[in-house]
Amino acid sequence: MIETQDALLTQQEKDEILKDNLEHTLFSWSKQRGINPISVERASGIYLYDYDGKEYMDFSSGLVNVNIGHGHQRVTDAVVRQMQQVSYVTPNCITKVRGQLGKKLAEVSPGDLNRTFFTLCGATSIENAIKLARIYTGRYKILGRYRAYHGSTYGAMSASGDPRKLDDQKAPNFIQVEDPYCYRCPWGQEEKSCSSLLCLSHLQRVVEFEGPENIAAILMEGESGSSGCIKYPPDYLKKVRALCDKYGILLIADEVMSGFGRTGKWFACELH
Numbered sequence: 389m390i391e392t393q394d395a396l397l398t399q400q401e402k403d404e405i406l407k408d409n410l411e412h413t414l415f416s417w418s419k420q421r422g423i424n425p426i427s428v429e430r431a432s433g434i435y436l437y438d439y440d441g442k443e444y445m446d447f448s449s450g451l452v453n454v455n456i457g458h459g460h461q462r463v464t465d466a467v468v469r470q471m472q473q474v475s476y477v478t479p480n481c482i483t484k485v486r487g488q489l490g491k492k493l494a495e496v497s498p499g500d501l502n503r504t505f506f507t508l509c510g511a512t513s514i515e516n517a518i519k520l521a522r523i524y525t526g527r528y529k530i531l532g533r534y535r536a537y538h539g540s541t542y543g544a545m546s547a548s549g550d551p552r553k554l555d556d557q558k559a560p561n562f563i564q565v566e567d568p569y570c571y572r573c574p575w576g577q578e579e580k581s582c583s584s585l586l587c588l589s590h591l592q593r594v595v596e597f598e599g600p601e602n603i604a605a606i607l608m609e610g611e612s613g614s615s616g617c618i619k620y621p622p623d624y625l626k627k628v629r630a631l632c633d634k635y636g637i638l639l640i641a642d643e644v645m646s647g648f649g650r651t652g653k654w655f656a657c658e659l660h
Contacts, residue, residue, distance in 0.1 A: 402427065402439045416540055417552055431458030452613065452645045496654045510644030511539025514607070518543055521605035521638045529598055531591075532607040534564045537614035538642055547607050549615065565594050569618050579621060588627050600635035610656030613645035625660035 397405075406427055415423060429439045434457055436444040449455060456463070470485065477483060486506075494502040505520075507513045522528055532538070534549035546558035549567075568587035570579040575586045595603060606628060612618040632639045646656035653659050 397439055405439070433457045433459065452650070455648065455650070498655055498658050509539070510642075511541040511544040513644060514538045514544040514547065514640075514642060515541055517640045518547065518605070518607075521640060525604045525636065525638060527602050527604040527637075529561045529563060529603045530605055530607055531563050531565060531594065531598070531603060533567050533609075533615075535567045535569070535615040535618060536564075536607075536609055536612070536642075538607065538609075539644075563594065563598055565591050567618055568620050568624050570621055571619070582621075585621060585624065585627065587621065588624065588631070591628065592631060595631065595635065595637070600637060603635070603637050605638040605640045606632055607640045607642060610641050610643040610646035611651055620660060623660070625657060 409425070409427075410423075414420065415425070426436065426444065427438050428436050430437050431446070434446055434449075436446050436458070438444070446454070446458070449457075474483060490504050493504045497504075505516060507516055518530055521530070530547055532547045532549065536547075536549045538544040538548045543559050543562075545553045545556070546562040549564050566574045566587060568585075570577075570582075573579075573582070573586075575582075575590075577586060591606075608625065608628065609615075629639055631637070641655070641657045643655045643657065648654065650656075651659060
């Protein structure tokens with residue numbers, strides 16, 4: 389075990405760290421009393437360490453965002469170099485690395501997608517995708533899945549099917565549809581015998597009932613994340629894409645958890 393200065397903290401100092409966090413910070417998606425968070429002192433590779441030196445394997449890679457592990461020296465050095473050169477510019481400025489990153493993303497993005505709008509996190513990516521879809525189409529309704537997770541900001545939460553949102557009033561004009569969940573099919577079908585894809589027929593009916601001329605976008609995860617391992621039937625997303633094309637509806641692929649090589653392709657939608 390690597391010895392650090394913080395490892396020599398007294399129990400009183402450790403208690404003070406816990407007290408400061410519990411009394412002066414808020415925890416997302418959780419009641420604020422009775423929680424028992426891990427008090428992380430440091431991290432290395434795939435492991436987290438608390439102030440008592442206990443080791444935890446970080447199976448979820450942070451929030452599925454620490455792809456190459458904690459404390460990677462190459463990443464640390466790159467961050468330090470950039471901070472020493474320029475740490476922040478306003479959105480109306482450009483930098484060399486901004487253009488380089490945009491170019492690299494264009495090279496790996498599917499289809500003819502060649503421009504990137506940089507955001508702060510997954511939820512703000514979804515919020516901006518929704519805004520862009522509404523502006524571009526002139527429509528206002530967004531269709532999503534009942535068992536989906538897109539973020540904890542107001543619009544992203546409303547688009548999600550996460551049951552934790554039920555205590556809040558969601559934003560208007562978000563509609564959920566049944567999940568294409570072959571393992572526990574909402575229509576009691578078996579994957580091998582369901583040749584008609586009832587889940588797609590259901591989506592088609594909802595589109596027609598809501599009025600395709602009102603629907604700006606259908607929002608789907610590339611692969612399910614926090615909502616569980618719900619595998620799409622073969623060709624489901626391709627047929628959703630065709631349905632969108634038929635009615636001039638945009639398809640938003642939420643790849644926050646499934647993108648950037650996590651499924652074997654750069655983006656999970658390339659697998660469907």
